[in-house]
Amino acid sequence: MKTILVPIDHTAAAEHTLAYANKLAVRWPAEVVLLFCQPDAAGQPATEPELAGHEQRLRSLVERLRYQQLTRQDGRRIQYRYRLLAGCLHDHVQAEAARCAADLVVMGLEHVDCGRQEAPGNHAAAITELVACPVLVVPPGRRSLPSRLVFSTDFAALSPAVLQRLSALQEAFPGPLDLVQFYSPTERPRRRQLKQAISKAATQLSWLTTTPHLLEDDAPLEGVSEFCARHQAQLLIIAPTSAGQLLRYFDSCYTTTRAYHTQIPVLVLRSPERQPAVACCDRCAERLELERTKVVLPDYHAVRWA
Template identity: 25%
Template sequence: MKKILVLTDYSAAARHALLFAMHMYHAQACEFSLLHSYAQLPEASDFLDDQIGRDAQAMMNDYVEGFKKEYELNPYHALSGTAIGGNIYIAVSELYAKQPSELVVVGATGNGDSIWLGSVATEIIRTAPCPVLVVPISAALRPLQDFVIATDYSNFKSQTLFKPVAEVLEAGKSKLVFLSILEPEQSAKEVDQERQALLNQYFEDFEPLHFFMKDDSTLEGIEEYLSNHHTDLLVTVSHNRSLWDVLLNRSTSRILAYQAEVPLLVLTENVSDSSEELPSSEWELL
């Protein structure tokens, strides 16, 4: 059974993200685990800490039961919830250590004005040990058909990185596009043909298309594509190389997550980084 962790602050955006994930995996057996992190009082007694924890878990239990009553749960799906005190990132780490998840889901308002959702989504992308799905509240609850994977054909070590995408594609129904943003002077012939062939072979049942655009900015190129082509799910790859791209706000995936207008699936493939060198002018993340 696929284990999916869904972060919630009990907002409409968080609930929508859960519903979207359930629609996305409608044909798969999944265990959805809600996670809410609550504030802890400084210098509180153990008794008070325990009481706050019990109240928070009771609220979560009521939320889960209310959700099950409001929405008819897919027979392939199970739903539970946990409330953990303290920092949301530590809570995710603690829960993952006990119950490893294959995906973390977080909601987004889509306009960049939600500090909690925006900051959580971007930080989770940087730190999560598994793929992250960011769902804007405007995302339609319907079968996914148009998938776009942003790649420069060098940002992955193995094509199996894209297994989470293959799991939700449907032969004869899904359209898969590999989107590559080239430098203005770059030619499509310069991309790694061997890796392109590997992707074609891995997704041969879905007859993927390869789309090339030229732009000085990877981010602006992706945004231009999205503005002109219907996309149900955008997929990017994160390497979590260093804190430099965080400090300089250079991460394409994290910017897309903060300003999410289409659902974003960020795949994680850790790479070794032997030093914290001064950052170059190039993007480290697509």
């Protein structure tokens, strides 16, 4: 049986995250592991009675949601496990994902950890960097499972392992899949290479219906959001090549302006660890060191403000 790990807290948005995971668990099917982490209060770790109280609240939430939003037969089919730990989610999620052999992590966009209220998406981006399995980030709100999917990435640089991970999720997310590759005007000479890469990826995926799209746009992230809006996509799949690129997807300028891609679930596929670049001379060593220390900031000038 597949396993879905759901980091959860006691916020109102957590109900929508769990409700979405429930529907996914029925369709796949999969077991649901609820992970609750209680941050230390005033330097004191959570006690056993406190964790027991949190577990009782989670069990009550589970019983209410499984029978309110699912048929009784479907609700009974889902198996739940509970993991309650003292400390921050960031400190435990990597070990817990490995412990339960999670096939997928489902978490909310606005999950709050360690008592810090950070910009939406920051927690999701951090968790994605910690776990090896795919992470599904669900924004607040009630929604049905997706039937229209968009997969956007740099297919020319995509690892075959990422395509294998995505194919393993086909039963969970059936439906037509649009493959989208954006390129800038300066990359026009590479258009044939990019077209071959996206066509090859389409043949390696297990989806019955895949439609490749090769589009020119000097602002790919905004282009992805507009493409999803035009096609009324219900799930965006991305395979970012860096942590900075992932952070830009959830940047506050997009969540504040309610960009379309922040209003639908986003499935993040983590690429295998790339080998570090090796410098061939002192000048190259200096350049690589600058690239490693450079902070990647959102390109606010590229945002198409209404």
